Amino acid sequence: MNIHEYQAKQLFKEYDIPVLEGYPAFSVDDVEKIMDEHFPEGAVLKAQIHSGGRGKAGGVLIANSKEEALKKANELFGKILVTKQTGPEGKLVRKIYLEQLAHHDEEYYLSLLVDTKAAKCCFVASVQGGVSIEEVAETDPDAIFRMHVDPVKGINEQEAYELASKLELKDGLKDQFVTMIGNMYRLFIERDCSLIEINPLTICSGQLICLDAKVAFDSAADFRHPQNVGMRDIEEENPLEAEANDSGMSYVSLGGNIGCICNGAGLGMSTMDTIHYFGGDPANFLDLGGSVDDARAKKAFELVIREKGVKGVVINIFGGIARTNLIAKGVCEAIDGCSYEGPVVCRIEGNGDREAREYIDSCKGNIYHADSCSEACQKMIELLKEVA
Amino acid sequence: MSIFVNKDTRVIVQGITGTQGRLHTDLMLKYGTKVVAGTNPKKAGEEVFGVPVFADVIEAKKQTGANASIIFVPPAGAAKAIMEAADAGLDLVVCITENIPVLDMVEVHEYLKDRKTRLLGPNCPGVISVDECKLGIMPQDIHLKGRVGIVSRSGSLTYETIKQLSTAGIGQSTTVGIGGDPIKGTSFLDVLKAFNEDEDTDAVVLIGEIGGDDEIVACEWARENMSKPIVGFIGGTTAPEGKRMGHAGAVVNGKSGSAKEKIGQLQTLGVRVAPISDKIGETLMEVLKDRGLY
Numbered sequence A: 001m002n003i004h005e006y007q008a009k010q011l012f013k014e015y016d017i018p019v020l021e022g023y024p025a026f027s028v029d030d031v032e033k034i035m036d037e038h039f040p041e042g043a044v045l046k047a048q049i050h051s052g053g054r055g056k057a058g059g060v061l062i063a064n065s066k067e068e069a070l071k072k073a074n075e076l077f078g079k080i081l082v083t084k085q086t087g088p089e090g091k092l093v094r095k096i097y098l099e100q101l102a103h104h105d106e107e108y109y110l111s112l113l114v115d116t117k118a119a120k121c122c123f124v125a126s127v128q129g130g131v132s133i134e135e136v137a138e139t140d141p142d143a144i145f146r147m148h149v150d151p152v153k154g155i156n157e158q159e160a161y162e163l164a165s166k167l168e169l170k171d172g173l174k175d176q177f178v179t180m181i182g183n184m185y186r187l188f189i190e191r192d193c194s195l196i197e198i199n200p201l202t203i204c205s206g207q208l209i210c211l212d213a214k215v216a217f218d219s220a221a222d223f224r225h226p227q228n229v230g231m232r233d234i235e236e237e238n239p240l241e242a243e244a245n246d247s248g249m250s251y252v253s254l255g256g257n258i259g260c261i262c263n264g265a266g267l268g269m270s271t272m273d274t275i276h277y278f279g280g281d282p283a284n285f286l287d288l289g290g291s292v293d294d295a296r297a298k299k300a301f302e303l304v305i306r307e308k309g310v311k312g313v314v315i316n317i318f319g320g321i322a323r324t325n326l327i328a329k330g331v332c333e334a335i336d337g338c339s340y341e342g343p344v345v346c347r348i349e350g351n352g353d354r355e356a357r358e359y360i361d362s363c364k365g366n367i368y369h370a371d372s373c374s375e376a377c378q379k380m381i382e383l384l385k386e387v388a
Numbered sequence B: 001m002s003i004f005v006n007k008d009t010r011v012i013v014q015g016i017t018g019t020q021g022r023l024h025t026d027l028m029l030k031y032g033t034k035v036v037a038g039t040n041p042k043k044a045g046e047e048v049f050g051v052p053v054f055a056d057v058i059e060a061k062k063q064t065g066a067n068a069s070i071i072f073v074p075p076a077g078a079a080k081a082i083m084e085a086a087d088a089g090l091d092l093v094v095c096i097t098e099n100i101p102v103l104d105m106v107e108v109h110e111y112l113k114d115r116k117t118r119l120l121g122p123n124c125p126g127v128i129s130v131d132e133c134k135l136g137i138m139p140q141d142i143h144l145k146g147r148v149g150i151v152s153r154s155g156s157l158t159y160e161t162i163k164q165l166s167t168a169g170i171g172q173s174t175t176v177g178i179g180g181d182p183i184k185g186t187s188f189l190d191v192l193k194a195f196n197e198d199e200d201t202d203a204v205v206l207i208g209e210i211g212g213d214d215e216i217v218a219c220e221w222a223r224e225n226m227s228k229p230i231v232g233f234i235g236g237t238t239a240p241e242g243k244r245m246g247h248a249g250a251v252v253n254g255k256s257g258s259a260k261e262k263i264g265q266l267q268t269l270g271v272r273v274a275p276i277s278d279k280i281g282e283t284l285m286e287v288l289k290d291r292g293l294y
Helices: A005-014 A028-037 A066-076 A133-139 A157-166 A171-190 A219-224 A239-246 A265-277 A294-306 A324-336 A353-362 A373-387 B019-031 B057-064 B075-087 B102-112 B155-167 B188-197 B214-225 B259-268 B277-290
Strands: A022-025 A043-047 A060-063 A096-100 A107-115 A120-126 A144-149 A193-204 A207-210 A214-217 A250-253 A258-262 A284-287 A312-319 A344-350 A367-369 B010-014 B034-039 B051-054 B068-071 B092-095 B118-120 B126-129 B133-136 B145-152 B172-177 B203-209 B230-235
Touching (some): A005 A022, A005 A214, A028 A043, A028 A066, A107 A133, A120 A157, A144 A157, A157 A171, A171 A193, A214 A219, A219 B075, A258 A294, A265 B155, A265 B203, A284 A294, A294 A312, A312 A324, A312 A373, A344 A373, B068 B075, B075 B092, B155 B172, B155 B203, B188 B214, B214 B259, B230 B259
Parallel strands (some): A344 A367, B010 B068, B092 B118
Antiparallel strands (some): A043 A060, A193 A214, B126 B133
16 A cells, blocks of 8 residues: 655654655645745645656646745646656646755665565665666666565664665765664564655755655555554545455456456456457456455446446356355346446356356346356457447 | 375364354365364364364374364464464465465565475465365365366466366366465475476476566476476466556566566477466367377
């Protein structure tokens, strides 16, 4: 789960990771108050959306007076920012972070994440900050340094100093750096983060400063971190994906015209691949998840057809333990209870499939059987051609 | 023979008294698996389908001579359950639980380093040696005994593949679900090595996904060390970059680990790759015919 920069910086403050003075604003009135109280000389206005690349998209603006700040805040609130990560639809700016103006020179990159291959936490650092680390990895892989952390012993101080040396930090800054990464690690472990990324890390008046901050939490650990859950901003999430997640399912929007309901991530992905293989274009992908019942299946169908552009729905279920009759029941209830008139092709096999077929036969919708995933996908593509 | 489990495997169910634990204990017993004990610290002395419940794994092992376990404990306690099984010195522990925090798995991974216990999973369907032992949650009636091994990261797609093979009359020796999590106990490589040693396995189906390079590492080893043919399938060819597809491990980050790239590399390593999941059985049959095994 991602959080905003202003929330990440709040956490940084709690963990003594150096950031500039800053305050979140949720309205132009807030901006006015903050400028009056804290930044009469000017401030940086940073749009708070869950995406990188905000600067390039015009989401980071400098104001040298209160008036300028208010003018720019008016422009920024309600603006849709399109970055490399948001997709063409962009993201609406609802919050702005106001931060003190500060001059800086060097820009470094620093992050902490789990290297799943080594099964250890790993710091990633580079002297080439301020640009995307993926870019650096492509153009200059030797400029990226890594430091793994022993899960039992924690950070090795000597290695930490070595990392500071690789970044060519001056002696005084090395101590700051080592203290800082110790605090980052503590934050990472104590709050079950999946990523802490600082890009850029800079030096302002002889102090290391995190100019940007990105923190993501491991949602699997939500059960032990109510305070992490409290930082969720549901407005930043795709509403269909969020709703599916909240019902124990997983959902991905894909942009095509064929909705796709499956049980299991692997089966779902391969169904999507099969649709592509026969020349179709999936609109989304919904994995029903474990222990599915009719209520959840009903919900699943309702979600999938809400996606813009869905013209037909392929359902591919291989029920081992999952009871396919309940899935069919839920789907048929959804079809009979809504205004959706597009075709539905079901490939349902496994535990309870005879009863599942009976539900489908008695369903009033435009619904068909298929005996395999390929047949279902091909059938759907043909049906959509007929409609067109 | 077969790999990891056989007719002599004696099983402890950790979390036997929960809904999933009960359901699958019943199903495993019906398959013929020797489920000899269950654990729940608060319900020692009870029975589930005639299986005695003990307070912990060490006691359960002492009383029953069990050598393997399967875990149905919720995510908050799953890592502890795995380490408990390792402490008891079991040979194999299968962790079905999904959504275990990644940092818990970092701890588990470190803990298992110097111990003999093999972890399968987490977030996996388990392992089955056909007609001998089912240590998992896979449906029972799709299997056919034979000489093809299957190793997979996905549950549902594995059942689909088994069904295809059985329908075509191609039986299986052992099917291993290694699970969809980024940090896991048993890798594709571990399973290929075991299949290579197994005299009852003639060929292997390897079902991978986007994300990571486990499949490549395994097949690089196989090219040098394994003469048994491998047929591959990689799900997620058309997955958009950076999107979670239900499995935490199935994320394409940039170019590396994309399904297309993986397929290309596997083919270079001499693995025949099925273009869609419905053709896994067919592709395997071609390879078996080429090798004179069918």
